[in-house]
Amino acid sequence: MTTTSPAVERETLSTAQAINRALRDALAEDPTVLVLGEDVGPLGGVFRVTDGLTAEFGEDRCFDTPLAEAGIAGFAVGLAMNGMRPVIEMQFDAFAYPAFEQVVSHIAKMRNRTRGRVELPLVIRVPYAGGVGGVEHHSDSSEAYYAHTPGLHVVAPSNPSDAYWLLREAIASPDPVVFLEPKKLYWAKGEVALADGGGPGIGTAVVRRPGTDATLIAYGPSVPVALEAAEAAARDGRSLQVVDLRSIVPFDDAGVCAAVESTGRAVVIAEAAGFASVASEIAARVGERCFHSLAAPVRRVTGFDIPYPPPKLEHLQLPSVDRILDAVDDLQWEDA
Amino acid sequence: MTTTSPAVERETLSTAQAINRALRDALAEDPTVLVLGEDVGPLGGVFRVTDGLTAEFGEDRCFDTPLAEAGIAGFAVGLAMNGMRPVIEMQFDAFAYPAFEQVVSHIAKMRNRTRGRVELPLVIRVPYAGGVGGVEHHSDSSEAYYAHTPGLHVVAPSNPSDAYWLLREAIASPDPVVFLEPKKLYWAKGEVALADGGGPGIGTAVVRRPGTDATLIAYGPSVPVALEAAEAAARDGRSLQVVDLRSIVPFDDAGVCAAVESTGRAVVIAEAAGFASVASEIAARVGERCFHSLAAPVRRVTGFDIPYPPPKLEHLQLPSVDRILDAVDDLQWEDA
Amino acid sequence: MESEWNFDQYIYMVINEDLMLPSREPVMLLDPDGRPTVDDTAALPAADDLLRGLAGMVTARRFNEQASVLVRQGRLAVYPSSYGQEACQVAAAQVLDDEDWLFPTYRDTAAAVTRGVDPVEVLGLLKGDWHSGYDPYERRVAPLATPLATQLPHAVGVAHAARLRGESTVVLAMCGDGATSEGDFHEALNFAAVFRVPVVFFVQNNQYAISVPLSRQTVAPSLAHKGVGYGVPGEQVDGNDLAALLHVLSAAVGRARAGEGPQLVEGRTYRMQAHTNADDATRYRGDDEVAAWAAKDPLLRLDAYLRGAGLLDDARAAAHADAAERLARHTRDGIAVDVVPDPEDLFRFVYSTPTPQLVEQLALVRDELSRDEPSREETPR
Amino acid sequence: MESEWNFDQYIYMVINEDLMLPSREPVMLLDPDGRPTVDDTAALPAADDLLRGLAGMVTARRFNEQASVLVRQGRLAVYPSSYGQEACQVAAAQVLDDEDWLFPTYRDTAAAVTRGVDPVEVLGLLKGDWHSGYDPYERRVAPLATPLATQLPHAVGVAHAARLRGESTVVLAMCGDGATSEGDFHEALNFAAVFRVPVVFFVQNNQYAISVPLSRQTVAPSLAHKGVGYGVPGEQVDGNDLAALLHVLSAAVGRARAGEGPQLVEGRTYRMQAHTNADDATRYRGDDEVAAWAAKDPLLRLDAYLRGAGLLDDARAAAHADAAERLARHTRDGIAVDVVPDPEDLFRFVYSTPTPQLVEQLALVRDELSRDEPSREETPR
Ligand SMILES: Cc1ncc(C[n+]2csc(CCOP(=O)(O)OP(=O)(O)O)c2C)c(N)n1
Ligand SMILES: Cc1ncc(C[n+]2csc(CCOP(=O)(O)OP(=O)(O)O)c2C)c(N)n1
Ligand SMILES: [Mg+2]
Numbered sequence A, B: 001m002t003t004t005s006p007a008v009e010r011e012t013l014s015t016a017q018a019i020n021r022a023l024r025d026a027l028a029e030d031p032t033v034l035v036l037g038e039d040v041g042p043l044g045g046v047f048r049v050t051d052g053l054t055a056e057f058g059e060d061r062c063f064d065t066p067l068a069e070a071g072i073a074g075f076a077v078g079l080a081m082n083g084m085r086p087v088i089e090m091q092f093d094a095f096a097y098p099a100f101e102q103v104v105s106h107i108a109k110m111r112n113r114t115r116g117r118v119e120l121p122l123v124i125r126v127p128y129a130g131g132v133g134g135v136e137h138h139s140d141s142s143e144a145y146y147a148h149t150p151g152l153h154v155v156a157p158s159n160p161s162d163a164y165w166l167l168r169e170a171i172a173s174p175d176p177v178v179f180l181e182p183k184k185l186y187w188a189k190g191e192v193a194l195a196d197g198g199g200p201g202i203g204t205a206v207v208r209r210p211g212t213d214a215t216l217i218a219y220g221p222s223v224p225v226a227l228e229a230a231e232a233a234a235r236d237g238r239s240l241q242v243v244d245l246r247s248i249v250p251f252d253d254a255g256v257c258a259a260v261e262s263t264g265r266a267v268v269i270a271e272a273a274g275f276a277s278v279a280s281e282i283a284a285r286v287g288e289r290c291f292h293s294l295a296a297p298v299r300r301v302t303g304f305d306i307p308y309p310p311p312k313l314e315h316l317q318l319p320s321v322d323r324i325l326d327a328v329d330d331l332q333w334e335d336a
Numbered sequence C, D: 001m002e003s004e005w006n007f008d009q010y011i012y013m014v015i016n017e018d019l020m021l022p023s024r025e026p027v028m029l030l031d032p033d034g035r036p037t038v039d040d041t042a043a044l045p046a047a048d049d050l051l052r053g054l055a056g057m058v059t060a061r062r063f064n065e066q067a068s069v070l071v072r073q074g075r076l077a078v079y080p081s082s083y084g085q086e087a088c089q090v091a092a093a094q095v096l097d098d099e100d101w102l103f104p105t106y107r108d109t110a111a112a113v114t115r116g117v118d119p120v121e122v123l124g125l126l127k128g129d130w131h132s133g134y135d136p137y138e139r140r141v142a143p144l145a146t147p148l149a150t151q152l153p154h155a156v157g158v159a160h161a162a163r164l165r166g167e168s169t170v171v172l173a174m175c176g177d178g179a180t181s182e183g184d185f186h187e188a189l190n191f192a193a194v195f196r197v198p199v200v201f202f203v204q205n206n207q208y209a210i211s212v213p214l215s216r217q218t219v220a221p222s223l224a225h226k227g228v229g230y231g232v233p234g235e236q237v238d239g240n241d242l243a244a245l246l247h248v249l250s251a252a253v254g255r256a257r258a259g260e261g262p263q264l265v266e267g268r269t270y271r272m273q274a275h276t277n278a279d280d281a282t283r284y285r286g287d288d289e290v291a292a293w294a295a296k297d298p299l300l301r302l303d304a305y306l307r308g309a310g311l312l313d314d315a316r317a318a319a320h321a322d323a324a325e326r327l328a329r330h331t332r333d334g335i336a337v338d339v340v341p342d343p344e345d346l347f348r349f350v351y352s353t354p355t356p357q358l359v360e361q362l363a364l365v366r367d368e369l370s371r372d373e374p375s376r377e378e379t380p381r
């Protein structure tokens, strides 16, 4: 994993711990930060992401709400209108849908409809995507719904360091941010340089692995899979570059184009159903902007256009190393 | 406009009248068809699309509900589970968002989660998109949210004949269909051949205008604009083909690819904000499937990535003939 | 056995069940002819408040009439009039202090005007210049809410934030009878109750949601009864009786300010005109019904009382009319100014810093506009 | 003046306000020690019903225990147990006829089993084979609902469809205390009331929504009071007293069947175990509280009464235990069978006819599986 400033103090944290730490540091630094949602209080969240925050900062700063996602989102709008920086948790991706109206018609639009007079500095944390053997409604990849909605920032870390720093930046942002936390990476550990100021910000993609033959474009939970695929391909003598978007909105056109142009081939990887998705957008943009550098069509490795499957079948829905390598094989190599 | 069987009796109807007629014929033919929503009863809907239905078929068949979109959608799920074919109206596109949870987690998934045992033959009618000078929340193009959700059919007629026949087919379908009614075409008139069985079904795109230089791909409210652009281009000596998708899901890959391959150039046109949209999907698919036929990158002419603007600025957000022609000009013509 | 349950709130609330139940009849202090229903007129709001209220209603009525004229002249795209509901509109604003917040719907333009927002700015949304014409922080009036009931949880959040800071702000949040059917109404009342925030939910029951009558919206004894399920005291009041409204609403505001938590007030009134100019009310209701309600006009009623009590004379009434006329003229003049919204505004406010994508798109629009030739018009074709 | 409002439902409902208010204490017919709280035991449900109910509870308890064991053995992914709530589970099924419908949540597996759904199929969801294991039409049991409260409007629609056809179907729709905070709860109750459909909403108030106690969910006097705002009669009942549950629920079902519209019943019970095996209840509640509730166990209570009344002897109790054991064995054996779900099922049920896109994607999966070599495993890496 690329880190920027090798001098500073690092801690090894899981993604869940890194998020917990980001919340804790934000609560400590800024008295207007509030953490709220279902079970985020004494329980510390079903993934323990908010563990200890109520104990440390009190009931007013980190608290459970009644069980109603639209209510939570709408309540947060009011808090943010009146001087607070709420960080709300939607317990699982699919349980954010009742809040959709509030997210689309208010959270995304408030700043614009009031011509900048009412800002909503709020963060919607969404434990997100699959690969954890969850029963139905516990593994949705819902980023396209948010990314398609103008007015929202949409961010998806792929490692503990980004989880920490992107969340800190999201909380500090004057605009609403949908913060997607890949569930299957909650327990993945990594180094976090807590004092270095954070490296590249929201809106910047990062090359996680250099490579010359083709570019894999991924975000969130697909980044480790892409890295594994690149590792496997390297064993077969093919050099794959891996780009981690980190932020879906804003999108790093410059970074992604430069990466694709350097290899001339691209595969986009994402867990969500492929149709009208973020992967579609990436493929369309790359196709439009890098057309003359492309030696082959942009391939997409995504979830199929089906509801997320039950645990015993989810391995087929998730982009796998095999499916990525198949797509790479398909990129019309001259030597094939 | 292409029609299939020139022998049968035709009536000239507006789109709103054609939809009204489709509802009326379906109610008359099938006693399990129910029409429900806000103001669809005695008022006949705010666009008069359900005019006269309560008077003709009675309060049990076409009726007003309490004002609650999630409730309407959820109620319709139960009706459909128990032998009925509900046709629900969401009064305006943006007012369907409170029903999002019901649409995504139940309407789209019920058949799949019960392994085909519970079918939901229901139709969600959505007065849709802009161009009518509506104040905020009255002009959203929300098709991407539905098209991205596996389990839904998504249909958008561009003329009265399709409005009639696609709706008849949607009501007859055993699966849920989101039926997008372009508001600005409600008053546009056209011929409807009421007895001919309907021409091409859901899932089939139609070439509305032949052309050899480039292909414009559009659906719903953008089709008439595309046709106008083609007309204007013809005056400049450029021959543009216009494809009307009619159905977004399922998508007519074969028809669209054949059209694009015949010209080697493509512009996708849609009103919705472009990012992670149906237009992205079309551009990505065409880029992937017709790569070697393409003389230029696929261009998109879409709404900008902003909330739908107020009436006095909406003309800038809508794909215009000018923006389409600019995009066509951009398709790297050899003679340029 | 009950004591073994040992949940504090049960013990507390069981005792208070009766307090939550609204009176069985709407509170009325002045009957439709302006006669006090109470023996002791000291039970009425102070004469000054009533006079101020009447002045407000005269202005609100004039504002409603003016806006409707502007629609007919094509200067406003649409206007949902509160004609007939002026007592509710004025009372909602009048019971609040400066530090308080008002959350209006699209129909509550007269309430916003009463609270001092510039009427021209209030009508910005309906004129089509921009989505919201005024600065919500200036008078603490939230943007006019169009998606029904969605503003109610915002009101709860605003109140909670104020309370966390120890401020004594009260929030008055308005909605219609139809909006009470939405899930957001439920969630907002429940949050307000659980967090015990100072919000007064004020439902203007004008008997219709566009064409849908109240009987299709609910079969509850009253909308005020909806408070019971949240542990929120409810009250129903004659919504055409300004005296009763001031009495009930200011008591509710006072209790909220004192820390007694949220309240629900239903004002029973009537939408005298069509839903908006685009609506045809004859399709769903008869003239008789409208005529019966015309007899209960809130302005006539208070006028009659004040004149009868010797508190209002022709001179004062003329002063009211003058003030109303001035506001109408200001509105007319302001709306007549043709604002050409800046196209760059499309991109300016979406984010605090535009994304690279928006920067590109703005450049595209700039380019398009700069090339504007007669053959390629800016209107969509 | 009230008569001038002339809205039928007001006149009707004002008279009926008292009918909608639940009793101030939960209805209890047998106290925690199994002593009748009524002098005349004829007021209790018939002995046969109580015996059938006890048998059902013994089986439900055994089923809960068995499922928890299967989780510990890794044969089920997760199990939200209704241990301690068996009286509610059994009563919900027992009061229904074959023509009726039951709408359960994820926690109501024992209710589904009581209604005759194969326990192995009921656990399909939690085993991970497929999203729903049983055919909802076979026993008229809707799929176990995971998104909270979302199944309630479905129940209303099912009931309305039946009523349109003139059928006398009643629908019993279950949800938890937490779920009552969701907007869908509100909208479902309101639709049911306005359309006067035969739905009994049965809220199992087990005092927690995962870690969140009832006091953070509502400050209403009881959840049953939530009916008032819809014009729906509410009743609260001791949810660990099967006799009281049968009494209250079958009366509600009877009234619904007779055309009296929807009812709301709150059963006060307790979730004796953690939310699921994945939960750690010690983080949010103390042992004392759990112990106090253990003393109110629904099985012990009914057992004590029936034995005391001479209606139950050891032989009969042994027969109950045997039946429960048989069901547990059937469950164990069925779950032990390793189902390998057919990958093609991924695409088979999304639409009645797969789209061309799904046909292509299925071909891709087929191809991938056919090429399955050891070096490229099927698990995502
Ligand atoms: C969520 C939502 N659904 C539908 C609409 C469309 N709509 C606008 S006003 C209205 C009726 C509102 O009735 P009510 O709440 O009684 O307010 P009133 O107009 O009578 O003041 C409807 C259905 C909307 N604005 N928002
Ligand atoms: C819409 C939605 N939001 C959140 C969740 C996550 N969740 C699952 S169970 C639960 C608590 C439910 O509590 P309650 O309704 O009291 O039922 P119980 O589990 O106590 O039976 C939560 C929050 C969900 N399933 N659905
Ligand atoms: Mg109304």
Ligand SMILES: [Mg+2]
Residues within 6 Å of the ligand: D176, D177, D178, D204, D205, D206, D207, D208, D209, D210
């Ligand atoms: Mg519970």
